[in-house]
Amino acid sequence: MQGRTGLRTEIIVNIVLLMGASLLFAGFLLIKLTERELLAQRVGSAIGIMEILARTVPLNLIEDSDPAAALLAGASPLLQRLPPGLAVQGWAAAGRELNPLVEHGQSSGFRLEQKLLAQVKLSGEPEVRIHYPSAWSVFATSPESYVMISVPVRKGGSFLGALQARFSLDEVRQRVTSAQKLMLLYALLYGAVLVLFGVYLLSRAVVRPIRRLQAMSQRITAGDLEQAVPVEGPREIADLAGSFNTMAGALRQSRRDTEAHIQALQRANSEVRQAQKELIRSEKMASVGHLAAGMAHEIGNPLGAVVGYLDFLKGESPPGRQKEIIERALAETGRIDRLVRELLDYAAPAGSEPQTFDPVAAMAEARDILRHQGAFDGLELDDRLPPSLPSTIMARHQLVQVFVNLLLNARDAASSGGTIRLSGGEDGGGVWLSMADDGCGMSPEILAHIFDPFYTTKAPGKGRGLGLAVCQRVVGDAGGRIDVRSTPGLGSEFTVWLKKAEPI
Numbered sequence: 001m002q003g004r005t006g007l008r009t010e011i012i013v014n015i016v017l018l019m020g021a022s023l024l025f026a027g028f029l030l031i032k033l034t035e036r037e038l039l040a041q042r043v044g045s046a047i048g049i050m051e052i053l054a055r056t057v058p059l060n061l062i063e064d065s066d067p068a069a070a071l072l073a074g075a076s077p078l079l080q081r082l083p084p085g086l087a088v089q090g091w092a093a094a095g096r097e098l099n100p101l102v103e104h105g106q107s108s109g110f111r112l113e114q115k116l117l118a119q120v121k122l123s124g125e126p127e128v129r130i131h132y133p134s135a136w137s138v139f140a141t142s143p144e145s146y147v148m149i150s151v152p153v154r155k156g157g158s159f160l161g162a163l164q165a166r167f168s169l170d171e172v173r174q175r176v177t178s179a180q181k182l183m184l185l186y187a188l189l190y191g192a193v194l195v196l197f198g199v200y201l202l203s204r205a206v207v208r209p210i211r212r213l214q215a216m217s218q219r220i221t222a223g224d225l226e227q228a229v230p231v232e233g234p235r236e237i238a239d240l241a242g243s244f245n246t247m248a249g250a251l252r253q254s255r256r257d258t259e260a261h262i263q264a265l266q267r268a269n270s271e272v273r274q275a276q277k278e279l280i281r282s283e284k285m286a287s288v289g290h291l292a293a294g295m296a297h298e299i300g301n302p303l304g305a306v307v308g309y310l311d312f313l314k315g316e317s318p319p320g321r322q323k324e325i326i327e328r329a330l331a332e333t334g335r336i337d338r339l340v341r342e343l344l345d346y347a348a349p350a351g352s353e354p355q356t357f358d359p360v361a362a363m364a365e366a367r368d369i370l371r372h373q374g375a376f377d378g379l380e381l382d383d384r385l386p387p388s389l390p391s392t393i394m395a396r397h398q399l400v401q402v403f404v405n406l407l408l409n410a411r412d413a414a415s416s417g418g419t420i421r422l423s424g425g426e427d428g429g430g431v432w433l434s435m436a437d438d439g440c441g442m443s444p445e446i447l448a449h450i451f452d453p454f455y456t457t458k459a460p461g462k463g464r465g466l467g468l469a470v471c472q473r474v475v476g477d478a479g480g481r482i483d484v485r486s487t488p489g490l491g492s493e494f495t496v497w498l499k500k501a502e503p504i
Contacts, residue, residue, distance in 0.1 A: 206237065389425070
């Protein structure tokens with residue numbers, strides 16, 4: 001890719017070319033006009049001298065016995081007193097028949113021109129022939145320049161002869177050549193001053209603003225849309241800067257709109273995923289509900305009869321091994337009865353009238369119940385609950401049961417001598433209460449299934465996998481959610497989010 005010249009270089013080159021062309025054209029035009037005036041002045045002066053000479057020379061000497069001597073005696077003193085700029089290189093005189101009478105200055109290259117003399121005799125007017133090659137080459141050798149003038153000599157209207165002289169124009173050429181050199185020097189100096197001022201002014205008015213625009217464009221290309229260009233300078237540059245700022249503002253707004261649209265799409269995707277999870281959970285709960293209802297119907301009645309018969313046998317049996325077996329059978333049937341009830345609670349929690357209450361009070365109640373039962377013996381309970389939180393609305397005893405279940409899980413997960421931390425707060429339109437332990441934690445694979453029914457990591461007989469599922473169902477029906485964070489080896493934290501009660 002070929003390198004391109006910068007704007008400053010282009011401006012300098014163009015200014016130099018334009019200034020040089022304009023100054024040279026104006027200078028050469030002025031010199032040309034001056035040269036023409038000088039030539040006209042010198043030729044006019046020479047013609048005037050020749051006419052004066054024709055009138056001054058004694059006319060009777062033309063017919064003298066020795067006319068050459070007479071002409072030399074009459075013309076030479078006058079021609080010798082001419083100013084230096086009108087130096088005569090040679091002159092001659094001719095008689096009535098144009099026969100040469102005298103020629104003076106042959107050594108300088110002067111030769112009598114009979115054609116001019118004939119034209120003078122025929123027209124009776126002075127004849128002029130200028131030999132002046134172009135003087136526009138400053139360094140070339142100056143060619144010979146002269147003017148040849150022929151004037152008639154008359155007496156009483158009669159043609160007696162003619163005078164012819166050649167005047168040098170070298171002094172005109174020298175003055176023109178000197179003027180050319182001075183004009184070139186002046187053009188260079190004047191042009192340099194104009195170029196410097198032009199470059200400075202254009203740099204300040206055009207180059208610098210454009211470079212600022214270029215730098216800002218590069219920043220915008222890099223993603224920095226908070227830049228603005230000062231609106232200053234000539235009208236076009238100021239309009240361009242204003243348009244640039246307008247474009248940058250439009251890009252900023254477009255970025256904000258795009259980011260807002262992306263966030264809206266992310267929220268929509270999150271809501272869709274949440275709705276999908278809720279749908280799956282609803283299907284699971286519906287299935288479990290049908291199963292639980294069927295179990296309650298099919299197992300509940302026979303189980304009640306078995307319990308009644310066992311109670312009867314227990315009352316009729318004497319103490320001993322038989323009665324011990326009956327008591328163990330009653331305990332196992334009780335476990336079956338509790339399992340059926342938990343299934344019913346999961347599928348359709350017992351309906352209760354919603355209440356408006358402080359969730360911190362429900363957490364404190366669950367804490368106190370377990371503390372009085374000795375559930376936290378050997379553990380440290382770090383209570384950082386706030387004095388109160390904005391009220392929520394739901395069945396109070398159900399939330400207490402949720403906290404009891406989560407606190408028992410934290411107790412089971414905590415290591416011996418470990419700590420259970422309780423905290424709470426509010427954020428936006430909801431409140432939250434958290435229970436954290438420093439136990440073994442859970443892997444991401446386990447976290448993905450902890451709310452599934454009948455999924456448990458406890459030892460057989462320690463849990464049936466319905467506690468967290470029921471807790472999630474209760475909190476979800478109240479418009480809240482349960483968040484879980486867990487790190488293997490560092491512990492877990494369960495956070496219950498609840499909606500604030502609408503003010504009445």
